[in-house]
Amino acid sequence: MAPTMRLTFEAFKGRYLEAITKMQEPIAKAATAAMNEAGDLVKRDVRAAMGAAGFSTRVQNTFRSQVYPKDKKPSINAAVHFFSKWPEPFALFERGGTVVGKPTLWLPLREVPLGVGKKQLTPEQYIARVGPLIKTRGTGGRQYLLGKITRSRVSRATEKSAKLRRPRKGSALKLVNVPLYVGIPSVNIPQKFDARSIIERVRGDIGNLFAKNLKV
16 A cells, blocks of 8 residues: 655744745735724714714714724734714714604703803703793693793803893893793704715725735
């Protein structure tokens, strides 16, 4: 019987291991660089889309990217993950949807003062910082929250206090019930921006980003 003959790479592995490692290094560096660049492109374009939809820079900056591995070492398995530090509202404005009150959504009217970030106070914030609100129904059964103030009394409210305008000397400060919030059962929110299409567009360019960063 003829002897069995067998070839394996094990015998040559030590000889070529250094060469194989050298081949992997530029690939890993290019893959990691491509993921970093893709992350920056997506982050830039999604934030720009949010800005075009009217969201502030502070809100835009809640959209983030994270390249893996986190230790920033080059890796053939490099990846980039996108997320928002404002997850639920981000998902709503990115997809669109219906917000249902529990049981009522209170929308601020123009008389509601501004708080930090130039956002109108919520009913809870208003009660804590300015004064009580009275619930009532208007014509057609629509609900309102009234505040017992003058229309020009509150000039600005911060996180800790409300700034009130003083009446002119000798004049009486007449308080009236002013509608501040209107109640609705639900509101439909249209899609404001499309982060997914931006991610897909950049995904389609990963090959070019890899080739650009590959140095052999």
